[in-house]
Amino acid sequence: MTIELIEHTDPGCPWAYSASPALAVVRWRYGDQLDWRLVTIGLTESHEQYVKRGYTAAKSAKGQRRFERFGMPFAPQVKARPAATARMCRAIHAVRLQDPAREREAFRALQFAQFTTDLVMDLDDSLRTALSHVDGLDGEAVVAALDSPEVTEAYEADRAEARTAEGSPTHFQGKHATSDGPVRYTAPSLVFRSNGMQLEAGGFQPLEAYDVVIANLDPTLERRPVPEDPVEALAAFEYALTTAEVAAIMTPDLSVPDLVAIEGLLIDAVAEGRAARVQLGDDALWSVA
Structure with missing residues (x-):
């Protein structure tokens, strides 16, 4: 028996990036007993959306300081400007179509470039550079496919799915957002499904929230203990x-x-x-x- 796990996320979100240690524990403990699926939110289509909200390159760099307490790598480089996240999300779909086994690694490569380099991550050259760190991935082909009908269809489907949080537990808990109209899931929001049941851990949550959801959905799963090495x-x-x-x-x-x-x-x-x-x-x- 496996649990379907839907992760609403975005490589440009520092909260999603900061949740990486907790998500790593979930993967360690339960492995392939979780059928994990990424849903890209697409936080912004244009960097002008961030500019209108008052974001600047310096404000974004200084903003990293509030997330350092969660332990993930940062380097508060002052970028030329804030970047929209849509093309990073499109890149994930292009990777999924080209080589689905490398989707997670590509997602992480985009996060690392976003939070530890001065690359402006809505530029194609920046995407190529970030994806070049994924062994065996044809980053040039990925970037070439960003605006293809197949990628556009997949990306828009994810955006629509991420904007179905109205009336959900995530909405009830105030872990949602309405930055572009509909009530949407914030990154990272995890939706767990098994045996006709659905439970949510919306927005940034501690590891214990994920663990208690899994335990209630299926206490028959194997749970790998803490490693010694x-x-x-x-x-x-x-x-x-x-x-x-x-x-x-x-x-x-x-x-x-x-x-x-x-x-x-x-x-x-x-x-x-x-x-x-x-x-x-x-x-x-x-x-x-």
């Missing part, structure tokens, strides 16, 4: 992890992740030739050597 956590993912993600996976229930201690274990693993480290913003990505 960080390399075991790294090996379970098809992409590299941040320090905060590894720390979250290795933290027992009701305990606080110790990023310094986990980073020390990861450094030891690199010294032993079992792991590899790549600098990313003010942190790093770790993978099996």
Whole structure:
């Protein structure tokens, strides 16, 4: 038995990015017992929407500081201007059509470029640069397909689905938004479905919210325990992890992740030739050597 998990998200949202450690734990614990599907929100179609709301390059860079407490890598680069998120979302659909196995890694590559570089992420050259970090992906073909009928249809379908939150638990809890009219899900909003039941964890939520939803939907699932070795956590993912993600996976229930201690274990693993480290913003990505 699997649980369908619909993740309403957007690579340009810092809340979605900051939820990555909790989502990594969910993936670690339940693996392929969750049938995970990304729904791209498409927060903005034009950067002018952000300009009209008072966003500036400096304000966006300084705004990263409020999210650093969640542990994900940041680098408050002052970009030339704010960027709309629509083309990043379109890129995810283009990747899905070209090579669906790389969708999640492409999504993460776009997030990393958004929050740790000075790339303006609604420009095609920036998208090519970000996607070049996904091994085996034809970034040029992805960018060439951004405005194709197939990508446009898929993107618009996701936008419409993300704007069906009216009357939902997410709406009730005040985790919705109406920035472009309809009541929409905010990033990341997770919708869980199983055996005719649907439960939601709308907007940014702690790990415990996701875990209690899964436990109530299907307590027969296998729940993988905390690993003793960080390399075991790294090996379970098809992409590299941040320090905060590894720390979250290795933290027992009701305990606080110790990023310094986990980073020390990861450094030891690199010294032993079992792991590899790549600098990313003010942190790093770790993978099996």
